[in-house]
Amino acid sequence: MICLLCGSPFQSNPTWRKLILYEIEASACKRCLSKFEKADTKFDLADFKGTRYEGAIDSVTSLYSYNEVMQSYLHQYKFLQDVALAQVFAEELRHLFEKKEGIVVPIPMYPEKLLLRTFAQVDELLNSAAVPFQHLLAKTAASEQGKKSKKERLEASPLFEVTGKITAQTFILFDDIYTTGTTMHHAAKVLKNFGATRIEAITLIKG
Secondary structure: OEOOOOOOEOOOOOOHHHHHHOOOOOOOOHHHHOOOOEOOOOOOOHHHOOOOOOOOOOEEEEEEEOOHHHHHHHHHHHHOOOHHHHHOOHHHHHHHHHOOOOEEEEOOOOHHHHHHHOOOHHHHHHHHOOOOOOOOEEEOOOOOHHHOOHHHHHHOOOOEEEOOOOOOOEEEEEEEEEOOOHHHHHHHHHHHHOOOOEEEEEEEEEO
């Protein structure tokens, strides 16, 4: 096999898990994968205390930190439109979601940005991991949250609207990266406003 990250050939050894559980074949070599750092499991949600978003998210999980190697990966994947790179973390994402119960909802892109980028990077990560999901949200604003102050982000109009049926159960929001947390909290708040009882957030990267 050829590593999607460095282009070098590598051997993917057969295992009983692959035969019995239909594990997804590795698409990157161990040397490349070892350069990614696991994310800190602690999330500081203090910025949202005392705001309308307090309690919107019940838990947050991210797999990797935003180190230099991950920055390069994300740039190649999102902005250079190398959609094949969605496969790199497919097996790990699949294992993570297998431990969860709830309806998976990807964070959507603003329509104009989707046309520019040509593919929905969050959806492709889930597709590669064979994780079923539902589109229940639409993004109503195209502004980048990272360019706003904390006060501006918390006071901004809702970034999403509900487009599907929300029931009293757990929903799992998924995005590629968690930076300020504003995007996730906006999405979680609107889902809870429509009846969701619990919101978990999962991202590939913790910024």
